[in-house]
Each structure stands twice: as C-alpha cells, then as structure tokens.
Amino acid sequence: VNNWQEFEGLFRRLAYTSMIDSIKDLHWDIRPSPHFGTVEVRVMDTPLTLDHAVNMAGLIQATAHWLLTKRPFKHQERDYLLYKFNRFQACRFGMAGIITDVNTGDGCRLSDDTLRLLENVAVPADNVGAASAIEAILLQVKNDHDEAQNMRDFVAEGGSLSGLVKKHCEIWAGL
Numbered sequence: 001v002n003n004w005q006e007f008e009g010l011f012r013r014l015a016y017t018s019m020i021d022s023i024k025d026l027h028w029d030i031r032p033s034p035h036f037g038t039v040e041v042r043v044m045d046t047p048l049t050l051d052h053a054v055n056m057a058g059l060i061q062a063t064a065h066w067l068l069t070k071r072p073f074k075h076q077e078r079d080y081l082l083y084k085f086n087r088f089q090a091c092r093f094g095m096a097g098i099i100t101d102v103n104t105g106d107g108c109r110l111s112d113d114t115l116r117l118l119e120n121v122a123v124p125a126d127n128v129g130a131a132s133a134i135e136a137i138l139l140q141v142k143n144d145h146d147e148a149q150n151m152r153d154f155v156a157e158g159g160s161l162s163g164l165v166k167k168h169c170e171i172w173a174g175l
Contacts, residue, residue: 002075007032013141029087048147048171051136058133061124063117069124078102094148097142114141 089097
C-alpha cells in the first residue's frame with residue numbers, strides 16, 4: 001500500500017468480501033489507526049520491563065520522524081522480497097540474526113544494522129524527546145544484550161521452559 005487512498009481501497013475490498021470486520025483484523029506489523037490519526041507498530045521484542053517498552057517507543061518515534069523528514073529512500077515493491085526471511089532472523093536470533101539487504105544481497109548482523117539506524121535517528125530523537133531511549137538501546141546493542149540471547153543462555157545453562165517463564169514473569173513484575 002503506497003498511500004492512504006490505496007489503503008482505503010484495500011480495506012473496502014477486504015471488508016466487502018468479509019475477510020475483515022475492522023482495522024483490528026489487519027494483523028500487520030505496521031498499520032494505520034484512523035480512529036486516533038496515528039500509526040500502530042507491533043513491538044518487535046516483547047519487552048519485559050517498562051523501561052525497555054518506553055525505549056522501544058522512543059526508537060519508533062525517532063525513526064518515524066527521520067523517515068518523514070529525511071525521506072532516506074523511496075518505497076518499492078521489492079523492499080518486501082526478503083521481509084519474511086529478515087523477520088524470521090530477527091525473531092529467532094535477536095541481534096545475532098543475519099539480515100539481507102534486498103538491493104545489494106549483502107548480509108549483516110542485525111546488531112550492526114541497528115547501530116546504523118541508531119546513528120541515523122540520533123538527531124530526530126532529540127527533536128521528539130527520545131534521546132535517552134536511543135542512548136539506552138545503543139548501550140544494549142553495544143553490550144550485545146538482548147532478550148533472545150538471554151533466553152538461549154538460560155536454557156543452555158540447564159534452565160527449563162517453566163523456569164524460563166517463571167524468570168520472565170519475575171522480571172516483568174519487577175521482582
């Protein structure tokens with residue numbers, strides 16, 4: 001979908017065919033929210049702490065500001081060719097995942113790509129009041145710290161699935 005008119009047309013077609021009843025039935029990673037006049041973004045790594053959730057929100061705001069003001073690239077249909085592959089890499093391996101650039105075919109660690117993004121959004125982050133969020137995420141990435149690796153380490157050290165769930169519930173509850 002390239003613009004609002006295309007989105008409205010797609011929504012009407014899907015509703016007409018009874019595939020969806022409301023916009024909430026579109027399970028996209030990013031979707032418009034006409035009721036609030038905003039864009040909803042599915043959080044990539046379910047945050048276990050409020051601080052991490054706030055930092056992710058700051059990153060999303062800074063990225064949106066950067067994309068809207070700098071227009072660093074023009075959307076093309078082929079941008080989605082490797083989307084599912086790259087998304088799997090991020091979901092499965094966290095920052096250690098290897099993502100592939102659709103234009104060059106080059107692969108790089110998600111952590112390296114994230115560092116480039118953080119550099120690009122540093123100034124926009126100041127403009128939207130998210131500089132501290134970017135700094136916190138930068139520190140996490142540089143320290144090679146992410147929840148995916150923490151989970152793998154826990155299991156590799158003999159932890160059970162129920163133990164992992166218990167540990168994450170405790171983190172989430174702030175215990």
